[in-house]
Amino acid sequence: MFNPLNLISKIIKGGNQKELDRIKKIVKTINQLENNIEKLDDTEFPNKTNDLIEKLKNGKKLIDILPEAFALVREASKRKKKERHFDVQLIGGVVLNENKIAEMKTGEGKTLTIALAAYLNALEKKGVHIVTVNDYLAKRDSLNMGIIYKFLGLECGYINTGQSDEERKINYSKDITYA
Numbered sequence: 397m398f399n400p401l402n403l404i405s406k407i408i409k410g411g412n413q414k415e416l417d418r419i420k421k422i423v424k425t426i427n428q429l430e431n432n433i434e435k436l437d438d439t440e441f442p443n444k445t446n447d448l449i450e451k452l453k454n455g456k457k458l459i460d461i462l463p464e465a466f467a468l469v470r471e472a473s474k475r476k477k478k479e480r481h482f483d484v485q486l487i488g489g490v491v492l493n494e495n496k497i498a499e500m501k502t503g504e505g506k507t508l509t510i511a512l513a514a515y516l517n518a519l520e521k522k523g524v525h526i527v528t529v530n531d532y533l534a535k536r537d538s539l540n541m542g543i544i545y546k547f548l549g550l551e552c553g554y555i556n557t558g559q560s561d562e563e564r565k566i567n568y569s570k571d572i573t574y575a
Contacts, residue, residue, distance in 0.1 A: 429467035442549025518571040538574040
């Protein structure tokens, strides 16, 4: 039976659905890059990072390089951690990069999701700080995700209680710092 409300809801999508549709297009672009990124040699990843940094210096915006940056992080994670970002994690990374809230339950991959936006924003060379709820998580996430960042050519550190001022200074100077 024809329901005019269904037709209206298809024509006028809710704000959240429009937003999700917009982000899904970005995820589609990231996914389309996957085959080419998979063909890269391990040694090419830091060079790709440097290329993205140069693009930003030459006027590109983060949104312009986001698909390639996320595709690089996904592949680095596959190679170094044996963990491939799911589309929902890519969506979360886009949301975080846009300074919006992404709510994820325990076990849904928040740490892996955050690595996407952290890497992308670290390409601006202004330093990225990721705040966790305790010292244990700051150290754990820095060490675990640091493997990915290092593979991509970036440095990662963490801040914990008991570190000297010099240790803190060194870690805050890294591209990405967990605290």
